[in-house]
Amino acid sequence: MPKTNRQDYTLLANINSPCDLRKLPVDKLSYLAEEIRTFLVETLDVSGGHFASSLGALELTLALHYVYDTPKDHLVWDVGHQTYVHKILTGRADSLVTIKKTGGLSGFPKRSESPYDAFGVGHSSTSISAALGMNQADKLSGSSAKTVAVIGDGALTGGMAFEALNHAGGMHSDVLVVLNDNEMSISENVGALTSHLTKLLSGSMYNSFRETGKKILKKVPGAFEIAKRLETQAKGMFVPANLFEALDFYYVGPINGHDITGLIEALKTLKDHDGPKILHILTKKGKGYQKAEDDPIKFHHVSPKFNSEHTIKKTANPTYSNIFGRWICDMAAKDKKLVGITPAMREGSDLIAFSKRFADRYYDVAIAEQHAVTFAAGLACEGYKPVVAIYSTFLQRAYDQVIHDVSIQNLDVLYAVDRAGLVGADGATHAGSFDLSFMRCIPNTVIMTPSDENECYHMLSFGYQHKGPALVRYPRGSGTGAEITEHLSIEMGKANMVRKGKKYAILNFGTLLPIALQAAEKLNATVVDMRFVKPLDKVLLTKIVQEYAFIITLEENAIAGGAGSGVNEYLLNQDLLTQVKVRNIGLPNYYQEHGDKELLLSEVGISVQGIIDTALKMSEKPVKEKI
Incomplete structure (x- = not known):
């Protein structure tokens, strides 16, 4: 049986919050890391979820929570694929098996889920901006809280990240940016030199010497700027420091992102360093799980039984x-x-x-x-x-x-x-x-x-x-199995009449057509595959108003401003709304939680029964009556 119970592990069993983590001696953290790695593999083998990124950030997550006083100190993650270990350490280990399930944990940081989730996220390149905002809020309120943004080398390619770096450096903010680089851009021999140099650059003796040197050299005209340029150039021989230091960030790295002791030493030093700083770490996606290390793209997200079953089941229909x-x-x-x-x-x-x-x-x-x-x-x-x-x-x-x-x-x-x-x-x-x-x-x-x-x-x-x-x-997932024909007649702005019925006309936009047809069978309704949202088939809409008393629009998009709204606007502008009742079925004006898609759609009336109930209510029949 998979060991998805936290109590099955010697050290993890006693970790209910980062406070418990900080009670452990540093030399025990590598053992805890191995327990968490096993727990993560076993749990996601049951639940599925984001995998390789969380394994890659495991030691970093431990070090961050060990050094920083979370949740008082703000830990801001970018994208959030890598935060499963963060959830484990912050009191959610026992619920991890529910991740991404209806009523379960979110697959991403979510402010309403935990005070340790400082910022909700799903898109990339947002962490530095959010962290900078929190940092300035603390400054305005007189708080001593620290702020850390964790961003990957991929997310750093987003323009918003550079905008935030430019702003943070310009205001000399006290933000730490951890650059989690999981691409081996430095060869082994250069990496060894870099590792040696980084230990020197992140050590307390070096920093003390550096700060003392600043004070002395600033008194000598021109000497400080010359020394600063020489330091940057020396570091630039081995590491990509020039870009960040040009933005007034103090750069340290790259260091081994799987060395917990080294990470803790660097973070402790940088924690009290004045001004914006960057810690550049090198990690391996899927670290500790060989298949994920070999193919991190394939193991970015895993399905249940990925570890215990070795056969890959393919869906019958293409997506x-x-x-x-x-x-x-x-x-x-x-x-x-x-x-x-x-x-x-x-x-x-x-x-x-x-x-x-x-x-x-x-x-x-x-x-x-x-x-x-x-x-x-x-x-x-x-x-x-x-x-x-x-x-x-x-x-x-x-x-x-x-x-x-x-x-x-x-x-x-x-x-x-x-x-x-x-x-x-x-x-x-x-x-x-x-x-x-x-x-x-x-x-x-x-x-x-x-x-x-x-x-x-x-x-x-x-x-x-x-x-x-x-x-x-088009949506995520598999289709209906429709064969791709050599030709298909499509005319600009022309809909396709799929089923002819009476009284009700269901105007379908997109891949909800199967449920529209099922509902139409029970209602004896007409179904139109509208095909175009813009331009609409205005000729057909005018004809439908003349032939049907009730129109239902169906779409998997927000009702507000969506395809159904387009139908409403046309009918209103043509003074046709007085001749017909129209109801729009679509996504609601609130954010739905994560969970089973069919259940989520059904909850807002996007289902066979939802269409039927809408139709019956329009014709003033009891909603409870089923056809």
Whole structure:
């Protein structure tokens, strides 16, 4: 049986909070680390969850909670994939098996879940900005609390992180930024020299000498600046200190991020160092679990039984991401002007095959959504056809660029928007709840919502061939098993009548079509696959008002401003709302918790029974009556 009970472990059994951790002698922490590593493997083998990143940050997490007085001191994580050990140490070990489940722990830091979660997070590159805000709040209130931001080398590629570094250095804030670098950018021999130098640079004797030297040299005209330049240049021979020190950060590193004793020594020294500072550590994703070390991408997130069962079960149907991956390869083979762009989501967006087959036309721009869109705009200006593969929740980050750089200039850019709608276990930070709402109001934009894999494939082609900005949105997960046909008739702004019925017309936007059809069978209702959110099929809408008394719109997007709102606006402007009753079914005006997707949808009426109940209420029949 998996050892998912904390009491099965000698040291972990007594860790209920970081206060208990700090009672341990330093030489016991490596043993605790091994217990936590085993506990994490055994627990996630039952529950599933983010794995490789948490293993990689294990020793760092122990050292941070050991040195800093959390939760008084603020520990701000970037993205949050790596915080499972943080949750274990802060009183949530016994609940870890519930992570990402309905009613269980969040997969990310969440302020409402624990006082130790200083800042809620799901997107990257936010930690330094948030930490700086907390630091200044403490300064204004006279608090002595310390603030630490933990950011990965990948998240540091986000422009927001550099904006925060620039601000923090400029105001001489007392923030520590821990750069968790899990890419081996320094070779072994140079790394050994660096490790030796870093021990010197982070030691108390060196720092004492350094600070005393400052005071003396500042009295000698020109000497201090010369000494400072020489120190930076000497460190720059071995480590990337110049960039950070140019921003007025005191740089230490890189050091071994799996050496708990070394980490604790460095953190203790930096804790009382005045001004902004950076501790650069080198870690290995998946540390201690060989398969995860060998393939950290595969083990970034694991499913239950990943450790105890060695067979990988594949879903019968391809995912919508797989459909996109197939389409972009097919289209790239036909058109040499196609360029694929992703903001660090190659695997998630299924651009793996494209990146290998068409390497010269594949661009991973790192975690930089804003840059991705404007980069696409530049390509479009010169006659290329960029395809931006991006998650719905990340498209939000590039909103200004979508408007200012693409739409106003009416440039030829296709957005392949993945993870549209709810994403279940990942919760509100990753849900694609708003893309229809925030994209629908932008001029010069065609928006399509495929109902199955075949429509998705051909809508991508339609959007690609359209001259101007176009968007195709599709959900996470597998499709219905629809076969990809050679041709599919799609006309701009034209809906598809799927089922003919009486009294009720269900206007479906997207992959909820199967539940619309099931409800329609019981209601004897008409079902229309609207296909386009913008432009709407206004001719069909006018006809439906003439033939049906009740209209229900169905979408996996926020009701506020969504596709249904577009229908309402058209009917209102045509003075047709007095002739028909309209109800919109979609996502509510609040953030839903993480959990089972089908249950979450059902809770807000996005289900067969939810559609039926809405229809019966519209026709003034008792809601409890079932058909």
